[in-house]
Amino acid sequence: MELPFAESYKMKMVETIRKSTREERETWLKSARYNLFNLKSEQVFIDLLTDSGTGAMSDRQWSEMMLGDESYAGASSYYKMKNAIRDILGFEYFLPTHQGRAAENVLFSALIKKGDIVPGNSHFDTTKGHIEYRNATAVDCTIDEAFSTTVNHPFKGNIDLEKLKHVLSNNPVERIPVIIVTVTCNSSGGQPVSIQNLRDVYTLAKKYNIPVFFDSARFAENAYFIKLREPGYSGKTIREIVREMYTYADGMTMSSKKDAIVNMGGFIGFRDEQLWKKAQTFNIMFEGFITYGGMSGRDMNALAQGLYEGTEFEYLDTRIRQVAYLGKRLSDFGVPVQMPYGGHAIFVDAKRFLPHIPKEQFPAQTLAIELYLEGGVRGVEIGAILADRDPVTRKNRYPELELLRLTIPRRVYTNNHMDYVAVALANVWERRDDIHHGVKIVSEAPIMRHFTVELERAEVHALAH
Numbered sequence: 001m002e003l004p005f006a007e008s009y010k011m012k013m014v015e016t017i018r019k020s021t022r023e024e025r026e027t028w029l030k031s032a033r034y035n036l037f038n039l040k041s042e043q044v045f046i047d048l049l050t051d052s053g054t055g056a057m058s059d060r061q062w063s064e065m066m067l068g069d070e071s072y073a074g075a076s077s078y079y080k081m082k083n084a085i086r087d088i089l090g091f092e093y094f095l096p097t098h099q100g101r102a103a104e105n106v107l108f109s110a111l112i113k114k115g116d117i118v119p120g121n122s123h124f125d126t127t128k129g130h131i132e133y134r135n136a137t138a139v140d141c142t143i144d145e146a147f148s149t150t151v152n153h154p155f156k157g158n159i160d161l162e163k164l165k166h167v168l169s170n171n172p173v174e175r176i177p178v179i180i181v182t183v184t185c186n187s188s189g190g191q192p193v194s195i196q197n198l199r200d201v202y203t204l205a206k207k208y209n210i211p212v213f214f215d216s217a218r219f220a221e222n223a224y225f226i227k228l229r230e231p232g233y234s235g236k237t238i239r240e241i242v243r244e245m246y247t248y249a250d251g252m253t254m255s256s257k258k259d260a261i262v263n264m265g266g267f268i269g270f271r272d273e274q275l276w277k278k279a280q281t282f283n284i285m286f287e288g289f290i291t292y293g294g295m296s297g298r299d300m301n302a303l304a305q306g307l308y309e310g311t312e313f314e315y316l317d318t319r320i321r322q323v324a325y326l327g328k329r330l331s332d333f334g335v336p337v338q339m340p341y342g343g344h345a346i347f348v349d350a351k352r353f354l355p356h357i358p359k360e361q362f363p364a365q366t367l368a369i370e371l372y373l374e375g376g377v378r379g380v381e382i383g384a385i386l387a388d389r390d391p392v393t394r395k396n397r398y399p400e401l402e403l404l405r406l407t408i409p410r411r412v413y414t415n416n417h418m419d420y421v422a423v424a425l426a427n428v429w430e431r432r433d434d435i436h437h438g439v440k441i442v443s444e445a446p447i448m449r450h451f452t453v454e455l456e457r458a459e460v461h462a463l464a465h
């Protein structure tokens, strides 16, 4: 018999999680103003809010924590991180930051000014937020296939070269300071970008002399999909693929809370020494001295170790198979999800799940609420609430995809947990026609409102604005 698949690690420490009753959850959710970010973690049984900083560090990462050098300047931990970045990603220059959005803040302070245009593939919300905060515009050039959850395209994170060409040739080059390619593309469903596409984008960008930066939170998961899906790459190691990916980038921003499997941390990688020097000033202003950014020495050590572990095939295979396991269970129940399954999460198509909830009443948030009430499972809305208002017209933006993201933390849950989640959502699916309440916004922040928005349940068709 062929030996079945088994996880590439075993457990040494566990954390108790507790179930709750539906009545308790109803009370808690009401007090949380129907925003799942406002729940206390102890009010959640299985937490699929994010894979960001929620992973389990390994025994080796914890031992590295003990070896951290907390010197203000020139700590050995900084050099450990520098060596790992050079070794794995090939960047000579880097700046540590406390997380991914801090890397964006520092880099964009050096690169982006009012009126600029930043093309990319479905920019992540913090990326877009930092662009719009500077009165610049993010232009989405993702391929059309990404916006249909039923189309089974292997690289739905790809940039449409025609769309990109259109942006580059119809705007003055000096107004396009950078092209950002997100690998994997979180907002389009954790979907990868092919090496071919990275190469083509880079070649096109070079014709216009525009730098390309990768938003790299899940770069290793991207490399895993290239290995599995792109002709000519099955025989290469993940690290070989990663090295090739980054030959098509002038730099990178990194939220290390994902593929470097740490609870906090980030960095910016640069090829250009001048830009690195320019960005240093902003790093010092916003983050800390250039050899620690916003990180402690012990965290830099764990991050360096995590970069090696996060680029091992066995680890990635375990992780992405678990995501696919949840996807398959849901598909078997008939629940509509983004196909193919993403790298870090399963994205449930809320428009197809709850077609009777109007977009003005936020179907994906409604679904997130129903799943929490059903089983204490916390997912997150990736839809119109996240998409925010248009900065100029202040009208709600309704993206083509209205998704509930079930994000799986790294090395944390077992497949029994995935079974629980699948059945909880299948129960909601069974009773979907009886869901007669969407939500309406009671109060919201002027930018990045999803984190703090306050909501009320509203009867379907009771409002439309």
Ligand SMILES: Cc1ncc(COP(=O)(O)O)c(C=O)c1O
Pocket (backbone or CB within 6 Å): 052, 099, 100, 101, 102, 124, 126, 127, 182, 186, 215, 216, 217, 218, 255, 256, 257, 266
């Ligand atoms: C693609 C992508 N870029 C940037 C970020 C921002 O990183 P952080 O949460 O570390 O600030 C995230 C976080 O989820 C992300 O998924």
